[in-house]
Amino acid sequence: MPIVEIAGLTKVYDQQKVAAVDGIDLTVERGELFGLLGPNGAGKTTTIGICTTRILPTSGRVTIAGVDVVAQPAQARRNIGVVPQYNTLDRSLTIFENLYFHCRYFGFSNAESRERAGALLKQFLLHERAKSYPSQLSGGLQQRVQIARAIAHRPAVLFLDEPSAGLDPQSRIAMWDAVRRLREEGITVVLTTHYMEEADALCDRLVIIDHGKALALDTPDRLKTTLGASTVVELDLRHCENLAPLSEKLGAIPQIASVETTASGLRLFAHGTDGLLPEIVRAAQDYGVRDLSIDEPTLETVFIRLTGRDLRE
Amino acid sequence: MSNLQTARRGSYAGAFAGLMLRDLRVLRRELGPFIVRIIMQPLLFLFVFTYVLPHIGQANTIGGADFATVLLPGLMAVAIMFSGISAVALPLSQEFGITREIDDRVMSPLPVPFVAIEKVCFSALQSTLAALLVMPLAIYIPTNPVHVHVASWPMLAATLLLSSLVAGALGLTIGANVKPQQIGLVFSIVVVPITFLGCVYYPWAALTRVRWLQLAVLVNPIVYMSEGLRAALTPNVPHMYSGVILLALLISLLVLGWIGIRGFLRRVIS
Ligand SMILES: Nc1ncnc2c1ncn2[C@@H]1O[C@H](COP(=O)(O)OP(=O)(O)O)[C@@H](O)[C@H]1O
Ligand SMILES: [Mg+2]
Numbered sequence: 001m002p003i004v005e006i007a008g009l010t011k012v013y014d015q016q017k018v019a020a021v022d023g024i025d026l027t028v029e030r031g032e033l034f035g036l037l038g039p040n041g042a043g044k045t046t047t048i049g050i051c052t053t054r055i056l057p058t059s060g061r062v063t064i065a066g067v068d069v070v071a072q073p074a075q076a077r078r079n080i081g082v083v084p085q086y087n088t089l090d091r092s093l094t095i096f097e098n099l100y101f102h103c104r105y106f107g108f109s110n111a112e113s114r115e116r117a118g119a120l121l122k123q124f125l126l127h128e129r130a131k132s133y134p135s136q137l138s139g140g141l142q143q144r145v146q147i148a149r150a151i152a153h154r155p156a157v158l159f160l161d162e163p164s165a166g167l168d169p170q171s172r173i174a175m176w177d178a179v180r181r182l183r184e185e186g187i188t189v190v191l192t193t194h195y196m197e198e199a200d201a202l203c204d205r206l207v208i209i210d211h212g213k214a215l216a217l218d219t220p221d222r223l224k225t226t227l228g229a230s231t232v233v234e235l236d237l238r239h240c241e242n243l244a245p246l247s248e249k250l251g252a253i254p255q256i257a258s259v260e261t262t263a264s265g266l267r268l269f270a271h272g273t274d275g276l277l278p279e280i281v282r283a284a285q286d287y288g289v290r291d292l293s294i295d296e297p298t299l300e301t302v303f304i305r306l307t308g309r310d311l312r313e
Numbered sequence: 314m315s316n317l318q319t320a321r322r323g324s325y326a327g328a329f330a331g332l333m334l335r336d337l338r339v340l341r342r343e344l345g346p347f348i349v350r351i352i353m354q355p356l357l358f359l360f361v362f363t364y365v366l367p368h369i370g371q372a373n374t375i376g377g378a379d380f381a382t383v384l385l386p387g388l389m390a391v392a393i394m395f396s397g398i399s400a401v402a403l404p405l406s407q408e409f410g411i412t413r414e415i416d417d418r419v420m421s422p423l424p425v426p427f428v429a430i431e432k433v434c435f436s437a438l439q440s441t442l443a444a445l446l447v448m449p450l451a452i453y454i455p456t457n458p459v460h461v462h463v464a465s466w467p468m469l470a471a472t473l474l475l476s477s478l479v480a481g482a483l484g485l486t487i488g489a490n491v492k493p494q495q496i497g498l499v500f501s502i503v504v505v506p507i508t509f510l511g512c513v514y515y516p517w518a519a520l521t522r523v524r525w526l527q528l529a530v531l532v533n534p535i536v537y538m539s540e541g542l543r544a545a546l547t548p549n550v551p552h553m554y555s556g557v558i559l560l561a562l563l564i565s566l567l568v569l570g571w572i573g574i575r576g577f578l579r580r581v582i583s
Contacts, residue, residue, distance in 0.1 A: 086413055
């Protein structure tokens with residue numbers, strides 16, 4: 001049975017005309033590391049907010065481990081761990097106490113809470129900072145405490161909203177390691193990101209979201225290979241007028257799946273590049289080839305293919 | 314089913330206790346400043362008005378010879394009120410507006426209204442503590458004798474409990490509905506006036522000569538706190554009927570609690 005089930009989910013905020021989430025259906029299997037990839041404003045945080053009982057959906061249904069998050073929010077929260085976009089560590093408590101009292105909120109006894117907090121400090125290499133207050137820790141360390149706290153009550157699913165936003169590259173790598181280790185422990189992880197490298201590096205499966213809609217859902221590899229093309233060839237031309245004949249000629253090459261016009265020339269989506277490049281250069285001779293670059297497929301190209309826009313825009 | 318319900322109720326109690334323990338830990342760490350904050354103002358007030366002034370022969374100009382007796386319940390009511398505001402309104406407004414650190418408590422396996430109710434209950438504990446701290450000051454500092462005797466223990470307990478909860482509920486209402494930048498303003502235009510006009514420095518009955526004011530202050534919950542403590546501690550000073558006082562406090566609690574919890578929910582669930 002899937003651990004997270006989202007069906008027909010929509011959210012229209014008060015005083016807004018467009019839906020922030022617009023009919024999303026998806027399921028996350030137990031033990032999966034699942035990603036929501038999309039640009040700012042795509043509706044990722046809203047989706048996570050609904051899953052974690054903090055936002056009420058306009059319509060649709062979410063169940064976590066079989067528990068409906070709208071009908072039984074308190075019950076559902078037992079199965080949910082959350083690391084929100086912003087830092088929510090309790091500034092009045094030490095690192096140890098943040099973990100300890102989190103356990104108490106979930107009904108652990110004094111002894112159990114102490115033990116669990118101690119174990120988490122070790123697991124996340126935080127034991128030397130047990131008596132520090134959150135403000136005395138770097139952003140990366142605070143993020144680590146937040147993750148430790150989120151899994152302290154042994155939830156079935158951990159939700160991470162933009163976990164690497166604001167982290168330096170080194171902390172980001174450390175965070176990735178921590179998340180991978182959680183997956184090895186059997187915790188299901190759902191994370192959002194607008195960094196395609198992150199989605200690619202971490203996720204077993206991911207959904208690409210834009211304007212509240214799920215555009216594609218698969219493993220990163222299959223998304224890259226099935227969505228039209230595997231390799232992108234950017235062709236910069238000196239003369240960009242009257243490109244239609246060239247476009248047609250190139251499109252006829254079996255290896256080339258499709259052709260798009262760009263500001264400075266053409267973008268070709270191809271299956272492999274064996275023997276292809278000389279053919280392209282020959283065909284484009286009359287237009288003056290200024291530059292030719294080859295991009296192995298990335299989620300970025302998948303996103304461009306799906307939306308016609310750059311993910312970073 | 315009933316097993317499940319019992320288990321659920323048990324876990325709610327556990328979570329609620331966890332929240333209380335957290336607040337207790339934070340309070341314990343700040344006990345010194347907490348006590349200073351509570352006693353400073355009444356201490357100075359008592360010192361100037363009931364010690365210094367009588368000594369320099371100005372006693373009868375303010376409130377009469379029994380002024381100190383009138384003040385005891387009044388200052389306790391003010392202490393209850395202020396600690397309710399400082400225990401809930403200020404931190405909550407901060408947490409909602411700036412730090413968002415209440416999030417982890419909202420995510421506990423407890424229906425969200427109980428997170429707000431816990432704040433009110435813990436604040437009530439602080440308010441009661443504050444009232445009990447101020448009491449000996451109000452008895453021993455004044456030059457003139459203070460006539461205290463507990464007319465009715467149940468009335469004293471009920472008034473203290475209800476007043477403390479009302480103060481917490483008012484704190485919740487302010488904290489959940491006011492931005493941190495505006496808290497200072499709300500203090501000046503709400504908290505200070507209702508304290509000054511809360512029948513703290515005179516019994517409500519003495520207001521018969523300013524009839525419009527006597528009627529207007531009936532919407533002020535602090536009036537019932539002062540009058541309730543008067544009924545319980547200084548029965549010789551004129552005061553309202555106990556039943557009326559308790560009823561008014563209960564109504565204040567329900568109204569403010571309702572507004573406060575609604576505001577709280579609006580802040581944490583969208
Ligand atoms: N509390 C809110 N009230 C009104 N609109 C909101 C609120 N939160 C988000 N939105 C809008 O909903 C859309 C989706 O936002 P969000 O879910 O935060 O996207 P993401 O996390 O993918 O950046 C955006 O257009 C945003 O402006
Ligand atoms: Mg977001």
